[in-house]
Amino acid sequence: MAFDYNGKVPEPDAEITKLENQIVAAQSSSLTALTSQMGKLNVKGKGGKGGKGGNAAPPSDMLTQFPPRPAYGSNGRPVTLWANYFKVNLKLDTFYKYTMNTKKVASASKPESKKGAKAGTGEKEVKGRELLFVVKAVLAKLLEEDKKFVGATEFKDALITLKPITLSANPMTVQVPRSEGSDEMVSYTVEFHGPNEIRVDDMKNYLTSMADGPAGADAISFPRFPEVVDAINIILGHKPRSDHIKTAAVGSSRFFPFGDDKIIKELNQNWRALAAARGYFQSSRLATGRVLLNANVTHGVFRLSGPMTQIFDGLEIRAASKGDNMAMRKLRAFAKFLPKTRVWYNFKTAEGKTVRRGKAIRGLANWSEVAKKGKTMAHPPKFDANWEYGGPKNVQFWIDGDKGGRYVTVYDYYKQKYNLNLKDYPLLDLGTEQKPFTYVPAEMIEIQPGQVIKASLTMDETTAMLDFACRSPYSNALSISTASRQVLELDDPSLENFGVSVDKHLLTVQGRVLNAPTVVYLNNQRKTTDVRPLGGAWNMRSVRVYKPGKKIERWTWVNLSLRPNAPTIGRDVVLAYGKFLVGMGIAINETPLAPPQEVIAYNADLDKIFAWLQNNGIQLFVIILSEKDTSGVYAKIKQLGDCTYGVHTSCVVGRSFGKGSPGYFANVGLKVNLKAGGVNHRLKDEFSILKDGKAMIVGYDVTHPTNLPLKKGASEPPSLVGFVSSIDGDLGQWPALSWEQTSRQEMLSSKLTEAFMLRLDTWSKHNGGRYPDNIIIYRDGVSEGQFSLVLNQELPSIREACRKKYSPQFQPKITLVVSVKRHQTRFYPSSTDEMSKSGNIVNGTIVDRGVTQTRYWDFFLTAHDALQGTARPAHYTVLLDEIFRPKFGTKASDELERLTHELCYLYGRATKAVSICPPAYYADIVCERARAHRPEWFEQKDVDSQTETTGGAPSTVGRQVHVNLRDSMYYI
Structure with a gap:
């Protein structure tokens, strides 16, 4: 059955629904037993800094299973959805x-090369x-x-x-x-x-x-x-x-x-x-x-793929002399992605038989390569003067003959032998590293289809x-x-x-649409005022931020021109911006400090400028970029501001900033308030688990190096960890930590213990010297096959941090949830009545049955309103729960789903719900900022490569955030 909004939509399989209910009911007995077991761990006594009582440290071997699903969620309006699944x-x-x-x-006649041989075997x-x-x-x-x-x-x-x-x-x-x-x-x-x-x-x-x-x-x-x-x-x-x-x-x-x-x-x-x-x-x-x-x-x-002549024609590429700059630019760009391309070489044998042979291209016929590797050859190819990439008439090769041989152009050879009139396309080299310079005209080459390539796309290509x-x-x-x-x-x-x-038809599943929470700001009389989201979004018209951060007494700005004669933004726009921030309720002096110079070039001495900022006590530096940065200047700014000098930086694009749009000013202002330690908005109704002010929420993620151009033998960049945690019940501030670990290692090392201890102390500092009773962790980005590793390798480090900070008689309760965005599950509305403006399911849609396993506790949540494309739900799986089931019993699913959903309305730099809850979202942003702190690794361009080494790393590796910013949202 084809997918059709107007056709009759089958109800979710009733037998499967019945089976799901039976299994979850059968698990209730184990739920009761587990709750009782955890209850026995609760002891009364002095406890530790965390409170008067709590739960003792759990036995190290207590975790032998993932927590069973306590029940299916029931909150929200029921809705039937299509899912991108077929039954097998x-x-x-x-x-x-x-x-x-x-x-x-x-073969005895052609022994195989040992290149690529397995170590120790030949x-x-x-x-x-x-x-x-x-x-x-x-x-x-x-x-x-x-x-x-x-x-x-x-x-x-x-x-x-x-x-x-x-x-x-x-x-x-x-x-x-x-x-x-x-x-x-x-x-x-x-x-x-x-x-x-x-x-x-x-x-x-x-x-x-x-x-x-x-x-x-x-x-x-x-x-x-x-x-x-x-x-x-x-x-x-x-x-x-x-x-x-x-x-x-x-x-x-x-x-x-x-x-x-x-x-x-x-x-x-x-x-x-x-x-x-x-x-x-x-x-x-x-x-x-x-x-x-x-x-x-x-x-x-x-x-x-296709005939090489068609590809050259489509790209308007021809052989060219060095004086033709545009043609040479095209040739160099094309040549870079050509090596190892699989092609069919079509030719005729001496007997007239047409042959199609698979080959790999070494590259374009290139004079520089001949100059390097042709010195040892008796008769290397010859190129016409000033031709880097030659065509058939510009390149000669040696052929043996009765009179000792001679040089002949590629054009003349194919004219005489095949009666072909070759055009001036660049020649292709089908040789090998051992036997280079087998030049073949484009007319005889066809690129084979289906050759995937890993490449960092340019901005234009990405668009x-x-x-x-x-x-x-x-x-x-x-x-x-x-x-x-x-x-x-x-x-x-x-x-x-x-x-x-x-099965031939897509699956239908039962979903639910959760109600959006109410967000709270201050009005112009500095009293709380409610704002109700519509379609997962709202605006800040006639309201101020909920809580300003530490006052920014001294700030300044500069125009940074990324190209000669770029337009600049005048002082009047900057003054209007300062006035707007004050009107938002942000604690900042309305008038900025005049910079030494209002306009600097992209190659200016940024170190000198940042030293001036530091010496003059500047707390915020606004950099007005003449255009979106594609040259790595942004990374340099963040590296100097975040790590070297400890100054908050705010980069804006001149074209947008110069319009003085309230929307743009407000968006940037939200980030400024977060950097200063403020809270932009909060939720009207507190989560039940957070009402007593004894819960901390944590998020952490790991990012790995991908698509980086490394020379053979060069050491691979490290993986980077981003770690954030809340500091109070407002859930508006999430200070961060980041560090490096072994390249492509997903599981965190024992350094997690140190990070967790630091953030427990940060929470304690904002909560009267006590530690949280409950810790809810959103671990971002691990695959299903790594779930047990999270519990076996990362959870012990977290437990160790708690043992060092709490008294032996009191240990916090922990719930650990994995959040994943990179998966392939999608849901579609089955009716136009349940459809967003973009044709997606509506924001707040949650699915926890039909495509899940009852034995495990997971759910798919689409908290945001996708403006285009198909909405990708976030997938949450509970790996450990010591908080929700003991407190809420069979309503635990509803409480955790509600917490996760409403957290998505607390992303501080936007006035809309986001697709994944902020602890995981912020951790991902911290990882990206850590990449910017290491441009020697992560800002490489396709035309560049790492310095060839035997395992060494660039000298600037391991940058840490400056002590002035370490407890702030510097990364936002």
Whole structure:
């Protein structure tokens, strides 16, 4: 059934709803027992600084399970939604899995290069496209030996079969062409390990009961049955992966069509031969009573494909001499992304046979390369004078002949041999590092489709990419329900061989719409006044900030020109800005201090300017940028202000700031008040868990280096941690900490203990010297497979911090929630009556059933009103709960959902609800600011690379925020 707002919408599966209710009811007994167990930990006595009584430190081995769902939430208006899931039907109860170990057999005549060999073995690793062809040969041979063979693979090392296979030989030997179209064959050995029995029936039984059973009752295990889910994903992904020309498979879950159904947009802004492509994500997931397939629209960046002549024409690229600056700029940009591009080289043999051979491009024919590497050659290529990237008439190569050989231009050679009149396109080098300078004209080259590329997009390319990717929710839902099935081949008859089928209609689920809270400001008489959000947003008309921060006595400004003769903003606009901030209720002197000079250039000595600020006691420095910064000046400003000199900085764009718009002034003013320690707004109704002023909320996140241009051997940048916490019941101030840790390490080290202790002291300083009784933590960004690591590796560091700060008789209660935005679940309104202006579900929509597992406590929340595209809900999963269940019992779900939802209205620098709760949001911003503090790592451009090292790091690594700003929201 196609997706249709006007058609009849099926109700959520009544049998699944019944099963969900039965399972959650059965868990109530364990909930009662757990509550009783935790109640026994509550002791009376003097306690510690945290209060008169509390709970003693829990046993170290107490956490053996994730907390069960206390009940499904009930608050809010019911609403039926579409979800981007299909039901997966499984008829069979058992699969078998083999692991394949592939090795290349070295030839006596052509021994394999040891480049890329596994350490200590001298054996070259078989991977990528080479491995794909080997596995295809293996499948063909298995089918040849057994005509009834049924198998599926991800074309790497896993093979799923219906029954154990009988091998005539193990290892098996197969032969594959050395390159696409080549007649020369290369031998490989493939050794099979297994089979491992995949018990699908055990998973089915689990889904209808959600009981872990004796084997898993005493262990934290999530996700459940990963080997079965992995097998289903391999089966479903096998067919679209099998034709690598028609469909490009990226990673384990993304598929892009490159046949007649391809949908691409060329990103020609910078001549880099890139294209945005639309494809589909798929991944199977377990839910109560059933297996679901999560399908979504996805986008990726690929190399342009097709005849090289068409690509050159589209980019308006021709061979050019060094004096043609624009042409050279195009060529350099194009040349940078060309190496390793897979192409088809189309040529004729001496017998007149047309051959299409797969090759990898080394680059454009380049005079500089010849100058470097051609010195040892007897007859290196020759370029015409002043030609960096030569065309057919500008480059000569040596050919042997009866009279000893001679140089001939590429143009003349192809004219004489093939009767081709070559145009002045740049020549392509199809050589290797060992044998470079095999020059081929563009007329004989075709770039193969589906080559994904990891690239940091420029601002123009990003804008074009977003324009292409941003579609209405209806368009995405319609594509998922129709086109995705063709690309992912979900209706292919071969799935029936495994007893697998996928329902044809999207899933419907039951959601609820929560009421928006009322926010509070001060009016012009400095009395509290209520403001009611509408559509997740409100305005500050006729109101002031709820609480001003420390008064900014001394502030100043400067125009920073990022290009010569850029327009500047006059003093009158700055004075109007100061007056506006005072009118907002912000504690600031209306008139700024005059700067030494009102206009400075992008290459000015910023250190000298910041030293002047520090010497003159400036508390706030407003930098008016002539345009959006793309040169790294912003990072330099934040590095100097936040870390070196301890001065708050506020960067504004001159074009917007100069208009004097109240909306723009107010938006910047909110950030200024937060930097000064103020509270912009609060909620009218306090959360029940926060009413007594004894709760602290924490958020932390880790960001990892991605898409950075590193030379071979260069050390990789560190991962960065952002940590924030509340200081009082207003929940308006969230001071931050950040630090480095091992690159790509997600779990926090023991440094978390130190950070937690510091923030407990900060909370204590603002709350009469006592420590919080309750600590609610939002841990951002970890995957399901890392949930147990959070409890086993990070929670002990938090417990250790509490043991050091509290008395032995009193320890705080902790609830730990993981928040995730990077997932593929989407919901769509089933009726125009329940639709936002952008066609999305309305803000405040929450879903905790239908696509979840009853055994675990999680929910999807769309707190914000998405203005364009499809709204992405935040996904929250409770890993530990010592607060809500003991206090609220079966209403714990409603209380936690309400807290999380209403927190989204407390994001201090906006007058709207945000998509993820502020503790997680702020932690993410802290990580981004930490990147700005380390421009030597994270501000690299595509044309630059890190200094080549053997493991050393730039000398400025490890910057810390200045002591003056450490307890502030400097990052906002």
